[in-house]
Amino acid sequence: MATLQQIAFQAGCSLATVSRVLNGEGPASDEMVRRVRRAAAELGYRPATSTARGTSRSSPVVGVLVPSVTNPVFAASLAGIQHRMHAAGHGVLIAQSNYDPSLEAKAVSALLEQRPTGLILTLCNAQTSEVLSAALPPTVLLNNLPVPRFAAAVTVDNHRAGREITRHVLQSGHARILYVSGHFASSDRARLRYEGYRAAMKETGLAPLESVEIRFVDGYEHLELTTAIERHRPTAIIASNDLLALGVISALRREGLSVPGDVSVAGFDGIAIGRLMSPSLTTMTMPDGDMGVAAAAMLLDIAENASQSRHLRLGHRLYVGETVQQLR
Amino acid sequence: MATLQQIAFQAGCSLATVSRVLNGEGPASDEMVRRVRRAAAELGYRPATSTARGTSRSSPVVGVLVPSVTNPVFAASLAGIQHRMHAAGHGVLIAQSNYDPSLEAKAVSALLEQRPTGLILTLCNAQTSEVLSAALPPTVLLNNLPVPRFAAAVTVDNHRAGREITRHVLQSGHARILYVSGHFASSDRARLRYEGYRAAMKETGLAPLESVEIRFVDGYEHLELTTAIERHRPTAIIASNDLLALGVISALRREGLSVPGDVSVAGFDGIAIGRLMSPSLTTMTMPDGDMGVAAAAMLLDIAENASQSRHLRLGHRLYVGETVQQLR
DNA sequence: CTGAAAGCGCTTACAG
DNA sequence: CTGAAAGCGCTTACAG
Numbered sequence: 001m002a003t004l005q006q007i008a009f010q011a012g013c014s015l016a017t018v019s020r021v022l023n024g025e026g027p028a029s030d031e032m033v034r035r036v037r038r039a040a041a042e043l044g045y046r047p048a049t050s051t052a053r054g055t056s057r058s059s060p061v062v063g064v065l066v067p068s069v070t071n072p073v074f075a076a077s078l079a080g081i082q083h084r085m086h087a088a089g090h091g092v093l094i095a096q097s098n099y100d101p102s103l104e105a106k107a108v109s110a111l112l113e114q115r116p117t118g119l120i121l122t123l124c125n126a127q128t129s130e131v132l133s134a135a136l137p138p139t140v141l142l143n144n145l146p147v148p149r150f151a152a153a154v155t156v157d158n159h160r161a162g163r164e165i166t167r168h169v170l171q172s173g174h175a176r177i178l179y180v181s182g183h184f185a186s187s188d189r190a191r192l193r194y195e196g197y198r199a200a201m202k203e204t205g206l207a208p209l210e211s212v213e214i215r216f217v218d219g220y221e222h223l224e225l226t227t228a229i230e231r232h233r234p235t236a237i238i239a240s241n242d243l244l245a246l247g248v249i250s251a252l253r254r255e256g257l258s259v260p261g262d263v264s265v266a267g268f269d270g271i272a273i274g275r276l277m278s279p280s281l282t283t284m285t286m287p288d289g290d291m292g293v294a295a296a297a298m299l300l301d302i303a304e305n306a307s308q309s310r311h312l313r314l315g316h317r318l319y320v321g322e323t324v325q326q327l328r
Numbered sequence: 329m330a331t332l333q334q335i336a337f338q339a340g341c342s343l344a345t346v347s348r349v350l351n352g353e354g355p356a357s358d359e360m361v362r363r364v365r366r367a368a369a370e371l372g373y374r375p376a377t378s379t380a381r382g383t384s385r386s387s388p389v390v391g392v393l394v395p396s397v398t399n400p401v402f403a404a405s406l407a408g409i410q411h412r413m414h415a416a417g418h419g420v421l422i423a424q425s426n427y428d429p430s431l432e433a434k435a436v437s438a439l440l441e442q443r444p445t446g447l448i449l450t451l452c453n454a455q456t457s458e459v460l461s462a463a464l465p466p467t468v469l470l471n472n473l474p475v476p477r478f479a480a481a482v483t484v485d486n487h488r489a490g491r492e493i494t495r496h497v498l499q500s501g502h503a504r505i506l507y508v509s510g511h512f513a514s515s516d517r518a519r520l521r522y523e524g525y526r527a528a529m530k531e532t533g534l535a536p537l538e539s540v541e542i543r544f545v546d547g548y549e550h551l552e553l554t555t556a557i558e559r560h561r562p563t564a565i566i567a568s569n570d571l572l573a574l575g576v577i578s579a580l581r582r583e584g585l586s587v588p589g590d591v592s593v594a595g596f597d598g599i600a601i602g603r604l605m606s607p608s609l610t611t612m613t614m615p616d617g618d619m620g621v622a623a624a625a626m627l628l629d630i631a632e633n634a635s636q637s638r639h640l641r642l643g644h645r646l647y648v649g650e651t652v653q654q655l656r
Numbered sequence: 657c658t659g660a661a662a663g664c665g666c667t668t669a670c671a672g
Numbered sequence: 673c674t675g676a677a678a679g680c681g682c683t684t685a686c687a688g
Contacts, residue, residue, distance in 0.1 A: 003681060014659045019683060026684085027657050044634060046465070047443060049377045050682040051665040059441040061421070069410070070403045079398050082424055086435075091442050093389070093421050096410055107414075113387040114419050115377060137374065219600045250604040272547045276578040277605050306372060331665060342675045347667060354668085355673050378666040379681040 002043035010039035022047070061091035062299060063111030065121045067099045067186070071243060072271045073288050074122065077142060080292025081120060088300050090117065097124060099186035105130040112136075118299045124186045126150060138302045142295045143189055145311075152302060152309035154295040158189050158268075161284045161316045162196020162238075165266055168282075168318060169236050170204055173327030174264060177201070178234035179211045180225070180248055182241065190240035193268055197238060209234075220247025229255060235263060236324065242267035242274050242283055249323070260325035270319055279322030287314045330371035338367035350375070389419035390627060391439030393449045395427045395514070399571060400599045401616050402450065405470060408620025409448060416628050418445065425452060427514035433458040440464075446627045452514045454478060466630045470623045471517055473639075480630060480637035482623040486517050486596075489612045489644045490524020490566075493594055496610075496646060497564050498532055501655030502592060505529070506562035507539040508553070508576055510569065518568035521596055525566060537562075548575025557583060563591060564652065570595035570602050570611055577651070588653035598647055607650030615642045 004022075008015045013032060020026040021036040022045075028036075064081055066074040078094065085092050095111050097104035101124045108131045111119065118138040123129045126144035139150055146153035169177055177197070184191040194211050201208040212228045214220065220243060229252075237252075239245035245267030249259045257263050260279065267274065270285025294312055301307045332350075336343045341360060348354040349364040350373075356364075392409055394402040406422065413420050423439050425432035429452045436459045439447065446466040451457045454472035467478055474481035497505055505525070512519040522539050529536040540556045542548065548571060556562075557580075565580075567573035573595030577587050585591050588607065595602065598613025622640055629635045 005681080015682085016659060016661095016684080017657090020658090023683085029657060032657080046445065048379050048681055049443060051376050051379065052681080052683040053662090053664050053685090059438070061442060068407070069397060070400060070407050072398060072400065072403075075398045075400075075403050078422075079396070079424065082397070082422070086423075086438065089438075091421055091438060092423075093419055094406075094410070095414075095420075096407065110387070110414065110417075110419060114389060115375060117374065221600060221603060246601060246604045250606070253606055272549060273574060273601055275549060276574045278578070278581055333665080343666085344668080344675060344677095345673090348674090351667085357673060360673080376665055380665080380667040381669090381678090381680050 001048070002040070002045040003048075007036065007039045007043055007045055010043065011035040059089060059091060060117040061093050061114060062296075063093045063095065063108075063114065063116040063119045065095050065097060065104065065107055065111065065119070065123070067097050067122060067124070069094065069096060071241075072273075073241065073243075073269050073286070076288035077122075077292035077295070080289040080294075081296045082292075084293045084296035084300075088296075090300075099124060099183070101125065101128070101130060101186070118303045120295045120299055121150070125188050127188075138299060140295045140299045140302070142291060145188070145192075146309075152298060152311070154291050154298060154312045154314065156286050156291070156314055156316050158192035159196040159199070161268060161286075162193035163200045164196070164316075164318060165238060165268070165282075165284045166197045166200035168320075169238065169264065169266055169324055170200065170206075172236075172264070172324050174236040174324075175206055176209075176232060176234045177206075177236045177238060178209050178228065178232050180228070180237055180239050180244065181211045181213050182244060183213050183215060184211075187240070193240055214244065214247075220244050221250075223247040223251045225251045226255065229257075229263075235327065237263060237265050239265065239267045242269040242271045242281060245274075245281060245283070245323075246277075260323050264324040266324050270317075274321065275319070281319075282321040282324040283319050285317045285319045287316070290314060329376070330368075330373040331376075335364065335367045335371055335373055338371060339363040387417060387419060388445040389421050389442060390624075391421045391423065391436075391442065391444040391447045393423045393425060393432065393435055393439065393447070393451070395425050395450060395452070397422065397424060399569075400601075401569065401571075401597050401614070404616035405450075405620035405623070408617040408622075409624045410620075412621045412624035412628075416624075418628075427452060427511070429453065429456070429458060429514070446631045448623050448627055449478070453516050455516075466627060468623045468627045468630070470619060473516070473520075474637075480626060480639070482619050482626060482640045482642065484614050484619070484642055484644050486520035487524040487527070489596060489614075490521035491528040492524070492644075492646060493566060493596070493610075493612045494525045494528035495532075496648075497566065497592065497594055497652055498528065498534075500564075500592070500652050502564040502652075503534055504537075504560060504562045505534075505564045505566060506537050506556065506560050508556070508565055508567045508572065509539045509541050510572060511541050511543060512539075515568070521568055542572065542575075548572050549578075551575040551579045553579045554583060557585075557591075563655065565591060565593050567593065567595045570597040570599045570609060573602075573609060573611070573651075574605075588651050592652040594652050598645075602649065603647070609647075610649040610652040611647050613645045613647045615644070618642060 095107035141153040274281030423435035469481040602609030
């Protein structure tokens with residue numbers, strides 16, 4: 001890596017002059033400017049961050065870990081974080097875990113190398129996360145329940161959301177309700193929603209079915225439901241998120257089943273496309289963008305004002321679309 | 329901001345000891361470790377990046393600007409960039425322009441404050457972009473055609489894609505084809521695709537219609553098409569992207585029109601949901617993820633090997649779905 | 657307009 | 673185990 005000293009040598013001047021030219025400060029002859037710029041370019045100079053007098057340290061960044069930016073849910077949160085952090089003059093650094101706990105730990109290490117002011121993390125599983133316990137900067141969990149190591153969190157009540165949407169489906173007259181889910185190991189949200197489903201089934205005196213876990217492979221395009229459908233003959237399916245619900249609907253159609261004529265489908269998240277499509281998707285809408293904003297605000301508050309860590313829970317809301325049919 | 333010196337004072341030891349404790353290097357008594365950690369926590373210490381001996385400078389980052397992370401197209405590119413850059417040991421810093429040229433300039437400035445090794449930019453308009461011309465690090469345009477200031481670019485041939493999908497719709501027997509678009513000012517992709525539409529119409533001896541520009545306001549959920557439909561009575565609509573196409577389909581249904589029974593619809597991008605929905609969306613599929621990977625690889629090549637800037641054009645592909653009806 | 661030099665916050669041999 | 677001191681790459685008064 002080239003240093004100011006080397007450029008100075010190449011340009012035949014002093015280190016101080018190089019510094020001034022490159023920062024566009026202080027006076028410099030046109031001739032000098034040309035020679036210095038040229039030498040810097042030739043040597044491929046990239047400045048190292050200086051700690052010298054007066055220099056305000058390079059502006060602060062926060063690190064954000066999400067499972068996948070291509071999931072609209074996390075994209076929406078990310079947009080919220082971005083928005084709030086920019087307003088506060090912070091940059092936003094992102095990393096993805098791809099729903100893989102070991103990638104997750106690596107991604108956080110990479111984030112840490114940038115010495116962020118703080119972190120906002122959506123972990124596969126906050127309890128068991130391998131994210132190294134060494135000195136972490138202030139951290140807020142997003143979408144994970146708080147744990148002793150990470151006491152600050154912004155969440156929704158996924159258990160209750162699961163209970164409520166199951167109740168909605170039950171009240172529409174369904175009884176054979178199947179829960180189709182992403183892998184629990186990589187999403188405690190999916191697991192909590194499933195627990196909510198179980199609770200609602202039990203309180204109605206019905207035996208909850210085992211969940212069908214679907215591996216996320218680059219999307220849910222070729223989801224296979226034949227076995228599960230033949231075995232359980234569900235009249236309704238609750239998917240652990242909207243993207244998966246779309247995959248389920250598509251798979252049902254490939255089986256020759258209509259939605260909601262033959263099978264009803266409901267999801268979670270409230271992605272925009274669910275409302276645009278026809279029939280529109282019944283879902284539990286989550287305030288993804290607001291959660292991002294809230295997590296960012298909380299992180300700033302903790303980092304700048306040394307506030308206490310706390311757990312903020314935002315509200316969800318049922319969106320009644322057209323994919324759940326009223327039976328009887 | 330607390331310094332090592334201040335912590336040393338508070339902990340009653342030397343600066344050297346504090347450094348060793350905080351970095352977990354060298355020996356230190358348990359007692360010392362406790363006192364130093366405590367002092368560091370109390371003062372809210374955050375390390376400044378050091379340039380001292382041996383210390384490798386904090387690992388490199390690149391800056392990425394996209395119009396919006398919530399658009400699946402850019403999310404896919406971003407995932408590709410992320411993937412490639414992580415493999416190269418680079419962090420990825422993101423910013424959004426929200427399709428606003430003046431926000432764009434600010435977002436790039438913010439990115440620059442982090443002293444990135446390079447930039448990958450998707451600009452509203454590369455020709456007129458207000459991104460300050462001051463010393464930029466190596467830069468690759470993504471989705472914008474190269475211009476003198478930015479000679480490196482990864483694109484698809486949007487003009488040709490526009491021509492080809494229009495030809496496809498024409499060959500299905502349509503003649504009154506309307507082009508519905510996002511704002512041209514914020515997307516030269518939309519404009520180029522429209523030019524392609526015009527070319528295809530003209531080569532068939534038809535008069536192209538004026539495009540209907542739709543403002544992007546937090547999604548395309550309440551898109552208004554009544555006037556345009558009454559005026560032009562199109563049998564087919566080409567939307568400048570898939571997200572917009574979904575909005576168009578939804579708007580047509582609100583008008584009581586069926587797709588593709590009454591009006592055919594086609595889009596651009598090939599988002600996953602287009603293939604999941606029913607009827608599935610006819611579209612020009614763009615290699616968004618690959619474009620991100622390619623842009624990242626090109627940037628690394630330019631930054632590390634001082635390679636020449638160049639223009640890489642990846643291929644698109646027609647996806648024949650069910651939203652374009654064969655007439656006659 | 658230019659350079660010698662002090663100083664920034666940090667790390668790390670080298671003594672003790 | 674701990675500290676005094678040299679040095680990292682950089683910036684910026686201060687002289688000339």
